[in-house]
Amino acid sequence: MTTTTTSGRATGAAPSTRDVLTRPDTRRKLVDRTMRGVVTLAFLVALVPLLSLVWTVLVNGFERLSPYFLAVSMRGVFGGMDAGGIHHAIIGTLLVTGFAALISVPIGLLTAIYLVEYGTGRLARWVTFFVDVMTGIPSIVAGLFAYALFAVFFGPGVRFGVVGAVALSVLMTPVVVRSSEEMLRLVPNELREAAYALGVPKWLTIVKVVLRTSAAGIVTGIMLAVARVIGETAPLLITLGVIDSINYNLFEGRMMTLPVYVFRQYQQGLVPCRPEQLDCIATINFDRAWAAALVLIIIVLVLNLLARLIARWFSPTRGH
């Protein structure tokens, strides 16, 4: 700015005014620079834990991760034995999360359809408000709810797969509603009106036109919702308990899941090894925890990545 002053015009004006107009205001500039630094620093500060966490999980988890680790359960593994894996936990995670999705996807999707296509008046407003409120339910409370619900019918101490799935679906449904609703609202009204003009009934318009147009976005939302609940630990700790062997039955017996496995191994801590025990690894529990955490993070990131890729590849609005 200061370089563009014309000396000819400035001679006529009072020197003080010229001063004010041309003198670089160092204080304001300094504040501006400082705040730019502060704001950038805030971003970098947030990167530190992310990088540290990802790095330590990668480094510590990679040592133990092997096909063997993925293929065996913890049955008959004790002390500092150089054995054991997460097969039972992976199966439990897939079954429980899958069942939770089976419950919450239809409910969530239908609720979103209700809100966008049918909902008017007080009920719709209440549903919108309470879906938002429901996203804030602490996960442990969802676990307690599922436990309480099943304890009423099956008696105290109830622990099996479906209880955990119900707990997860309480957490998952509002996320599915929110994302599906957003996607349904993106469908242009011209499409709906064109279908109505052809005499297509409303429900068929929704199924054949609205849902089909927004399918990619809805799938993305569902995958993100799955990625969110797949790492839930606290509700599953309460509702599924802890077990060392494989259980395929959602309706009977305790089940292990990956996050609970990580917690369980962490909780067991260091193994006291006698010096003459050569096959005893003192940190074996932590090693397993890191490796399981790595698998968990990989699953979550792959789900996230796939979801975003689907959104990009199949997005109908890409041409805009």
Add this chain to the structure above:
Amino acid sequence: MTTEPTTPAAPAPAVRRASTRDRAGRIFAGLSTGAGALILIVLAAVAGFLLLEAWPALTAGAEELTSISWIPDDGSLLTYVGPLIFGTLVAAVLALLLAVPVAIGIALFISHYAPRRLSSALGYVVDLLAAIPSVVYGLWGGLVLAPLVQPVWQWLSETLGWIPLFEGPAATPARVMMTVGVVLAVMILPIITAVSREVFLQTPRLHEEAALALGATRWEMVRMAVIPFGRSGVISASMLGLGRALGETMAVLMILSPGLTYSLALLLAGRQQTIAANIALQFPEASPLGVSALIATGLALFVITLAVNMLARWVVARRADFSGAN
């Protein structure tokens, strides 16, 4: 909002064909309305079933309750839940105090400082923080962060030890509230950042350009145009973060060395405990009455988070009404 244009179009055929309207349409409408109503029912059921299962503990006599090992000797549920609520609030408020300034900084960086082409990628990086499961945060906090920050807490307690908050000597290992606060802050950063970023991006372009045209520097523009516009959004974002921090279980459970006192000492071990972590800790080995007592504490947590979240949503909704952004 977008459905408004359809409403005039929809009733016309509906009225004419009301008699011949096929059953599928009615079933479909009923199903989706039912799903919407189910959400409300589930929320009511959460409260209802928690109350039902907590009832035995709420109505039990003092002698019965004292038989549970971890209930204080006077056998009152209130003296048990009091320190837990206190610990929960301390953890959440501490996390909020640490996270909000950083989150506002990140949101401003992404919305107004970073190169436009980079900003969405940077937003994705922050979202990654939200994608990491809480149990992994707990593992990292317990095994990596706690040993790492111990010397810092040591220094803090030596230099600022006269403030009750930083009363020393700092515990080794650092399984203390301060470490929990840092981890919780990292965990709630993404949600506060995401909401604040959205609000900052909605600042009317004209306000920003007007400020710049008057000769404001970028920071002055942010201070005069962006922050006043986004203030209520940041407040509600913070409350959402608070709600999340209140209910976080695993990170607290895996890091904090628990204790049941009304102590504000952040650097001493064995002083505080949160409701959620306490439930996860005691639940597996609790007797039926103990489970009932734990569910009663869970009910308290549910009410607290519900209140915080409803307040936050109410602020957001009120703001949406007059912002004209949609």
